[in-house]
Amino acid sequence: MADMGEKYNTKCPGVKRLMREAMELAEATEEYCARPLEDNLFEWHFTVKGPKGTDFEGGIYHGRILLPKEYPMHPPHIILLTPNGRFEVNKKICLSISGHHPETWQPSWSIRTALLALIAFMPTPAEGTIGSLDYTPAERKVLAKKSVTWSCPLCGDTAALLSSTAAKPITEEEQSVLNQIAFKGEEEQAAKPPEEPAAQEVQPQVLESTEPSTGFLDQLTEVLVALLVGAIGIFIYRRWNAHYSSAETEL
């Protein structure tokens, strides 16, 4: 952590906050542990234990936490790395209050809140949410068993990362918050190329300017922008059409 102090501007509240969180979470517990990467305070790796009495019992799940530069004003993103049957791996998921927009993230929540919420949310039904998987209980149990041998290229054997120390008890306020938090995937890291037939018609003309040397991510972004523009174009066209035809009938 001493290095971190030299590398980052500790006057910056976000940095100060993350250093505090790193101290708060320095000691591993039996339920969860998390720490920043050696060289990046804005990326952490975490490990959580599958909740007791669920299909995930006995499982050890490892993943990444990506902190936006505006943290804690904007929420962290979580990426699970260990196959678990509840969330897709290598896919960003973010947390929000169930049924509300992600803007309901609160700066007074922390990485601990996110981890506790993740543990609490694992056994909830996937219900087709983006980033969610609906594996059968049997499949999840198999994955839980396998998960203990999973090893992270950076952190090593993940089962060894948790300790036998009990975590700080969850307060009443925390519990009521945890009951409300939901996790949802987002599409930015979609591995599949987007395929919306209606919008594809518009793609070529917008993509004309794309240079062949553009990186994959840039291209993806452009495709997304193109789709957006296309969809809006169609929408306006439809609206205009509807308006036009209704105007005609009035005449």
Add this chain to the structure above:
Amino acid sequence: MADDASSSSGCTGNLVDNSINQDELIMKQQREIEKEISESIPLVGELEAISSLEKEYNEDPVYLLKVKDLASKYKYMRRTRPDGNCFFRAFSYAYLEYLLTDKAEYEKFFEIAKNSKEILLALGFSQFTVEDFYETFMEVVQRVGEQAGGAADGMEPIRAELHDKFNKQGYSDYIVVYLRLVTSGQLQTQHDFYQNFIEGPRTVTEFCRQEVEPMYKESDHIHIIALSNALNVGVRVEYMDRGEGSQVIAHVFPEGAKPLVQLLYRPGHYDILYA
């Protein structure tokens, strides 16, 4: 845009999902445009003459009459960024600025601010995050305290420092977060009273979690009443909208208090006013 990992709108769903209707796409685009415009405006602007509003409403007779009325009561204004935090930012900036001129009021406020943390902890807010916001907030408050009540001509450096801190996203947002927490604390400790202000089936706690504590959520009367009560600071809000009449309508919160902070409200937004 879509590749910005930190964008708060990044989680709203699949851009290319067929099931998302086009209205939603348009709204998303609209939000992004608004966000871009908003970010080009400083968090808290420089002092401007009230007459700058006239230019804004050049071809709008209803507003022009009201600007005229406003100009008869106030000389200057300071605009704030319309990012949903404007009430909290405008309030705290205007009040800290006022405290520079009134040491006695500062001492009174300092005690209230100091005790505010305990109220939040007693409500069960996480200690280390509350402390994090509290410390940054108090750091700025104490800087003001060091100079409060000093000679007016020696105030320039501290005023510049305050302005600078309020325009540094880190500090500025931390102050906003802390005031949001204080507001939430007030609502929750006096929930019987405030429940009457909340429409629909939401409890005060739910309301706080959805409308008060998250950043960028706009403030309503209930926020202003709660914060002005919690800090015991009178706020006068001049309401300027398309309503009837040629005058702006003023409200003082809490009722009957001596206003130390004056704000201009136009639908959806607060700026600071100076007599």
